[in-house]
Amino acid sequence: MINYDLVVVGGGPAGMAAALKAKEEGVEKIIILERAETLGGILEQCIHTGFGLHYFGEELSGPEYAEKFIVQVEASDIDVKCDTMVLDISDDNVVTAVNKTDGLVKIQAKAIVLAMGCRERPRGALEMAGTRASGIMTAGTAQKYVNLDGYMPGKKVVILGSGDIGLIMARRMTLEGAEVKVVCEIMPYSGGLTRNIVQCLDDFGIPLRLSTTVIKTHGRERLEGVTIAKVDDRLQPIPGTEEYIECDTLMLSVGLIPENELTKNVGIPLDRVTNGAVVDEMRQTGHKGIFACGNVLHVHDLVDYVTLEAQLAGKGAADYILGRTPGEAIYVAPQTGNGVRYIVPQKINIKNPNDVKLYFRVGKIYKNARVVVECDGNVLSSKKKVKLAPGEMENVVISADVLASMNDNSTLSVRVEE
Amino acid sequence: MKKELTCVACPLGCQITVEYNGEEVISVTGNTCKRGDAYARTEIVNPTRSLTTTVKVDGGVHPVVPAKSSKPVPKSMMFDCMKVINAASVTAPVTIGQVLIPDILGTGADIVATNND
Numbered sequence: 328m329i330n331y332d333l334v335v336v337g338g339g340p341a342g343m344a345a346a347l348k349a350k351e352e353g354v355e356k357i358i359i360l361e362r363a364e365t366l367g368g369i370l371e372q373c374i375h376t377g378f379g380l381h382y383f384g385e386e387l388s389g390p391e392y393a394e395k396f397i398v399q400v401e402a403s404d405i406d407v408k409c410d411t412m413v414l415d416i417s418d419d420n421v422v423t424a425v426n427k428t429d430g431l432v433k434i435q436a437k438a439i440v441l442a443m444g445c446r447e448r449p450r451g452a453l454e455m456a457g458t459r460a461s462g463i464m465t466a467g468t469a470q471k472y473v474n475l476d477g478y479m480p481g482k483k484v485v486i487l488g489s490g491d492i493g494l495i496m497a498r499r500m501t502l503e504g505a506e507v508k509v510v511c512e513i514m515p516y517s518g519g520l521t522r523n524i525v526q527c528l529d530d531f532g533i534p535l536r537l538s539t540t541v542i543k544t545h546g547r548e549r550l551e552g553v554t555i556a557k558v559d560d561r562l563q564p565i566p567g568t569e570e571y572i573e574c575d576t577l578m579l580s581v582g583l584i585p586e587n588e589l590t591k592n593v594g595i596p597l598d599r600v601t602n603g604a605v606v607d608e609m610r611q612t613g614h615k616g617i618f619a620c621g622n623v624l625h626v627h628d629l630v631d632y633v634t635l636e637a638q639l640a641g642k643g644a645a646d647y648i649l650g651r652t653p654g655e656a657i658y659v660a661p662q663t664g665n666g667v668r669y670i671v672p673q674k675i676n677i678k679n680p681n682d683v684k685l686y687f688r689v690g691k692i693y694k695n696a697r698v699v700v701e702c703d704g705n706v707l708s709s710k711k712k713v714k715l716a717p718g719e720m721e722n723v724v725i726s727a728d729v730l731a732s733m734n735d736n737s738t739l740s741v742r743v744e745e
Numbered sequence: 746m747k748k749e750l751t752c753v754a755c756p757l758g759c760q761i762t763v764e765y766n767g768e769e770v771i772s773v774t775g776n777t778c779k780r781g782d783a784y785a786r787t788e789i790v791n792p793t794r795s796l797t798t799t800v801k802v803d804g805g806v807h808p809v810v811p812a813k814s815s816k817p818v819p820k821s822m823m824f825d826c827m828k829v830i831n832a833a834s835v836t837a838p839v840t841i842g843q844v845l846i847p848d849i850l851g852t853g854a855d856i857v858a859t860n861n862d
Contacts, residue, residue, distance in 0.1 A: 374811035374859060375797045380755045388797055390811055390860035394841055474799055477809035502798060502827050521758035525751045526794060530820065713760065 331406075332648050333357045334422045334436040336413050336589065339368020340630050341621025341637040342442035343396040346405050348641025349440075354648050358406040358434065360413050360424050366400060367393035368444055369467070370630065372474045375495050377522075381631035392630060416593045420616055438616040438644040441590055441604070442637065445622040447492075448582040457544030460551070466492040466580040470499070479503055481576025485553050486510045487541045489517035489524070490718075491628065493580025498527035507533050508572055511555055513540040513562055516692050518582075518718045520628065540564065541577065550575055583626045590619065600669040601625040607658065608675045608683045609643025610636065618644050625671050625686075628720055632686070653678045657735045661685055661725075664701075664742025666693065668717070675725070677733045683725045687741055689715045697744045702729055703737050715743060750788055754780040761785045793817035797859070798830055800845050805837035805862035812845055814854040825850055837862055 332354050335342045338361030346357050365371065370378070373389030380386055383395070400407060411426040422434045447465040462481055464472075470492065472480045482505050486493045489512040497507045510528060515538050517524055528535050536555070542564050543554040557568035585603045596605045596613040603624040604612040610620050620640035621633045646652050658674040670687045693715040700707040700723050707729060715721065723741060733739070746766065752759040761775040763785045773785045787793055795817050799809035818826055826849050835845050839862045846856035 371860070374799065374813075376795050376813060377755070386755070386795075388811060388813055388859040391841065394860070474809070474811060475807055477799060477801065477807065499798075502796075502823065503831075504827075521751045522753040522755070525758075526753045530794065 328421070329432065329434045331356045331358045331434055332437045333440065333644055334434055334438075335359045335440045335442055336416075336422070337361060337368065337442035337444055337621070337623070338363070338366040338400075338407065338409065339442060339444050339621065340370060340393065340396065340633050341444070341623070341640075342368070342440065343393075343400050344634045344637035345440040345442060345618070345620055345641035345644065347396065347399055347403065348638040349645045349648075350403055350405055352642055352645030352649070354645045356406075358408065359400070360411045360422070361407065361409045362412050364410055366397045366407060366409065372467075372471050373495075374474045375499075378630050381629065382634050389630075396634075413589060416589050416617070418593065418614075436616075437648045438618065440637075440640050440644055441612070441617065441619040441623050442621050442640075443586045443589065443623040445583040445585045445626055447579070448584055450579060453487075453579070453581060455541055455544060457553075458547055460544060460546040460549055462546070462550030462575050463544060463577045464579070466490075466496045466578045469496055469576075469578050473499055473503065479505065481505060481574075483508060483574040484576045484578060485541065485555075485572055485574045486578045486580060488512065488580035488582070489519050489535060490580040490582065491519040491523050493578060494519045494523040494527040496578055496580070497533050498531065501531045501533065505576075507531070508574055509533070509555070510535045511539040511541060512537050513558055514538070516716070520718060521716075542569065544577060545571075550577055553577055583622065585623045585626065587623060590623070593617070595619075598625075598669065598671075598673055601671065603671075605673045606671065607656075608639070608672045608679055609646070610640035610672065611643055611647070616644075616647055618647075625669070628718060632720065636686075653680070659733055659735070659737050659739055662738065662740040663687070664699070664740045666690055666696075666715075666743030667741050670741060675730065675739070677730045677735075677737070679730065680727055682727050683730065684722050685725060685741060686720055686722045688717055688720055689743055690717060692716050693743055693745060698723060699742050699744050700725070701738075701740045701742070702733065709744070748789065750785055752776060752781045752784050753794075754778075754784045763789055765789050787817075792820040794820050794823060796823055796826055796854075796856075798827065800830060800856065800858070801834035802839055802862050803834055803836050805839060807862050810835070810839045810845075810862040811859045812856050813859050814849070814852075815844075815857050816854045818849070818852045818854050822850060822852060826852070826856075830856060 370389035370393040378392040556564040796814040
């Protein structure tokens with residue numbers, strides 16, 4: 328058994344920022360365990376720019392954003408094991424991992440940060456008839472083929488789902504000479520950032536068909552085409568609206584799922600909406616000493632927010648390891664009011680002496696609406712928003728003064744008013 | 746004339762209204778930062794876009810290295826730039842920030858590596 332103060336599971340942006348923050352806060356022995364060959368996580372294949380505007384004040388590509396943290400990790404005495412898969416976390420914080428050089432390793436940790444990220448929803452999760460012809464893949468898989476392996480997975484492409492990865496891949500494939508015929512979105516709105524619809528679809532004249540899905544794939548060995556159809560209010564295909572589109576590639580960008588197998592195995596309670604752990608304001612889960620941050624906690628649209636969240640988790644883990652946590656904890660759970668799908672953190676220790684930022688997502692698109700925060704029946708803030716969309720994470724700050732005025736019977740809520 | 750734009754300068758995606766007369770911009774409203782103002786003005790006169798792609802590498806860990814234009818290139822020249830980039834190859838090692846293709850097609854933008862390989 329090896330001993331570490333802090334074990335960080337995952338070496339993407341969340342894991343690196345958490346480890347670096349914990350180091351800065353005075354934690355001595357830290358190790359990052361990463362499944363891939365290198366640090367950086369998914370950023371390594373996200374070669375488009377748009378990362379870092381909030382955090383660094385400059386627009387970076389994914390690898391450049393990652394590099395800024397990789398350099399710091401390498402310059403520190405944080406240990407890193409890549410090509411290493413964590414298999415299990417025990418109730419008493421023993422991390423079991425495996426790799427080719429060490430075999431099976433057991434690490435006793437004082438605290439653990441979960442930063443495993445998320446994965447894409449696969450074809451099997453969709454109701455889609457047809458054969459298992461090649462040429463059907465998630466947009467992220469296609470992104471890896473093109474951007475890391477340097478080969479084009481197809482020439483005529485249909486994309487299902489208008490999440491950001493799908494939109495980014497529509498542009499990427501077009502620039503590399505493929506014909507992207509259409510992007511279909513089952514919902515009546517896109518789940519991607521508006522700027523990506525403008526610069527990835529509109530710029531190249533790629534049509535976005537809303538309330539439309541792929542109902543059948545055609546072809547035996549290789550995909551030959553897909554049948555698309557309009558859907559009704561209940562997202563069911565409308566008979567008579569079917570349309571055949573010839574293509575050799577179908578890319579799926581139909582949602583991301585936090586990768587929480589380890590979390591579930593150790594018995595940590597999950598939030599049914601985020602599919603991530605229920606956490607407090609320092610991102611501590613329901614299991615003492617285990618923290619979570621980044622896309623494994625809830626899917627983020629901007630990596631900048633992942634970094635900020637991971638630093639909270641790193642600070643939380645450091646405080647826990649070094650015995651600096653405020654003695655008695657009194658938790659208040661912020662309630663999701665009208666229009667708000669979820670809030671992270673799900674609970675706040677009101678004894679915490681700092682401002683707390685609540686991150687949330689809305690359930691549909693709102694124009695000229697207000698975000699209202701209420702505490703014990705008093706409106707704390709009512710902020711006008713030109714636009715609110717499910718694809719864009721919002722936040723409100725609850726000040727330390729407000730928290731100090733609360734007690735264990737207090738209520739706190741966030742809602743949207745049209 | 747008036748034109749509604751979605752700013753692509755950052756992920757916020759502000760809705761901007763530009764009032765203009767031919768190539769002369771009269772007013773820009775709806776933006777929340779200076780970058781938005783600049784974006785709206787160039788979008789009317791000469792739309793430009795940052796270009797991100799990959800460049801072939803010989804002898805590296807990966808067969809390609811990611812790259813970007815050091816500044817936005819004219820939107821109308823993106824495919825011409827891609828032809829030049831796809832015909833090029835560099836030899837490993839490549840370091841992040843290294844200029845792979847200087848002044849592509851006279852745009853003043855360099856194609857710069859965004860990772861090591």
